[in-house]
Amino acid sequence: MAAKTPKGKTPSFTPAVYRRIIEGFIGNRESMLRELARVGFKRVEILNRAAFLGLNEDFIKRCTDVETLSVRRCLRCDGEFLSLGPQNRLCRRCNARD
Secondary structure, three states: OOOOOOOOOOOOHHHHHHHHHHHHOOHHHHHHHHHHHOOOHHHHHHHHHHHHHOHHHHHHOOOHHHHHEEEOOOOOOOOOOEEOOOOOOOOOHHHHOO
C-alpha cells in the first residue's frame, strides 16, 4: 500500500488500492477502511468508488474465484468497472445496451 499522502493532496485510486478494496469487501471491511483512511482516503470516497465499480454483496456472492476479480476499462465507454475475468470486457451499463 502507498505511503501517507501529503496534506492537501488527494490520493488516487491505483490498481493496488482497488485490490485492497476488493479484498476488504470479501474479508474485513472495517480493517480495509481504516487502512485506506491512514493513507488519506475518506470512507465515503472508498464506498462510493466501490459502488461505482459495482462491488456489492450480490456481486461478491456470484464470484467463484476472487483472484480473477480486477478493475478493467470498458471497451465501449472506457469507464472503469469490476470484472469477473478476462472474458468480461463491457461494463454493466454497456452490456445492458446490447
